[in-house]
Amino acid sequence: MLGEYPIRGRGAAEISASVERAVAAGELGPGQLLPPLRELASRLGVNPNTVAAAYRILRERGVIETDGRRGSRVRHKPATTGREEIGVDVPEGVRDMAAGNPDPALLPSLAAVFAHAADREPVLYGDVPVEPELARLALAELGAGGVPAGPIAVTSGSLDAIERVLAAHLKPGDAVAVEDPGWGGLLDLVPALGLRTLSVALDDDGPLPDQVDRALGAGARALVVTDRAQNPTGAALSSARARALRSVIRRHPATLLIEDDHGHGIVDLPLHPLAGVTRHWAFVRSAAKAYGPDLRLAVLTGDEVTLDRVRGRQRLGPGWVSRITQRAVARLWADGAVDPTAVAAAYGRRRGALIEALARRGVTAYGRSGLNVWIPVPDETAAVARLLHAGWAVAPGARFRMSAPPGIRVTVSTLTEAETEPLADAIATAVRPAPVRSYV
Secondary structure, three states: OOOOOOOOOOOHHHHHHHHHHHHHHOOOOOOOEOOOHHHHHHHHOOOHHHHHHHHHHHHHOOOEEEOHHHOEEEOOOOOOOOHHHOOOOOOOOOEEOOOOOOOHHHOOOOHHHHHHHHOOOOOOOOOOOOOHHHHHHHHHHHHHOOOOOOOEEEEOOHHHHHHHHHHHHOOOOOEEEEEOOOOHHHHHHHHHOOOEEEEEOEEOOEEOHHHHHHHHHOOEEEEEEEOOOOOOOOOOOOHHHHHHHHHHHHOOOOOEEEEEOOOOOOOOOOOOOOOOOOOEEEEEEEOHHHHOHHHOOEEEEEOHHHHHHHHHHHHHOOOOOOHHHHHHHHHHHHHOOOOHHHHHHHHHHHHHHHHHHHHHOOOOOEOOOOOEEEEEOOOHHHHHHHHHHOOEEOEEHHHOOOOOOOEEEEEOOOOOHHHHHHHHHHHHHHHOOOOOOOOO
8 A cells, every 4th residue: 555665653743754754755645545543553563543643643734634434645735735725726617606705896996095105204124013003093993892902013914913823822732723614724824833723613603612612621722713704604703602702711711812803894793802811812803805815914912922922023034014005004994995884785695695595495504794605515525516517616615624514615705696596506406415326
């Protein structure tokens, strides 16, 4: 099965490192099967639980993937390849409902605000890294939403902020509790930092309290929660769920709590933050979904120690995020360039129309807020392939899940009224089991 390459090691870390070295050297190729647990354990003279732990490490690091009884095999994409690469090429003539982008028609024009931002004194080395007006506006809005007061930093988007916060507190091998299904970028980032993922199931109101309690009790050093417009399910923290989660997290005060509010500006649901119940916390608010992904800007606040570490490390790298971009975003905020109520209503109509159309066809779908609808399916691969054949490209759930059941994500940001019923028909057909064929 493995040719001439022998897997070596006595402990889980040694065995996993041996496999990872072979993958890096090309001695174990993409798609190659690894030995069954008991077979490899017998060959190495170790307990099968040791091999199981090694395979778990390799899965968490994105080196291998496991498909039930079909066994474990080397991933076709390396660990540094993002989950967005898992999917299908969209041929000409196929409607792309997989990309996850906001509707360009609902994004504000950036020309005037950047012209205004550039027509100022140039920022030089040694100047303050955060635009004062942006900080003032951010602090006011965060405070109005119930986020505790704290220092402000600006990062190149939400994932940049989360990476910096995790790196400020955690060391390789530490565990991070993450939503499952959840944001593929985060699910890639955690193992890329040498950290372990512990999955937390969720429903429309956010992470389930007992699941969070289990993960933190199992040793998770950090917890990442999406407050609104959760990707891919559209979940949003309700007031009751936030209270329950704060009660759970309060019992684990050493937890690093990170909240992602990338849905700010595109949802009309109130914010129910969790921050303030642990010693170390961070709250991230991105401008991407409401104002444009290419702005690459997020505002970060948190406790003094966390922000001091993040800003210190940032100074040793990029130094700061362009103050011209910061000025432009501040102007967008100050001018009310986006009407959150109108934008949320537009996305809400599109989500609601598809969910209702699917319900009439007996298909359950989820999407409380944001840009996407999540649809559980019995067979992801078959559903994606059938929809592609019918002229619709959707995102396979493998991009977003670890232990969660299969599903597909449909981005409804540009879905038109005329497309809703045909898409619902195609999805209903695609998720049904294939007919049994017999020659008897």
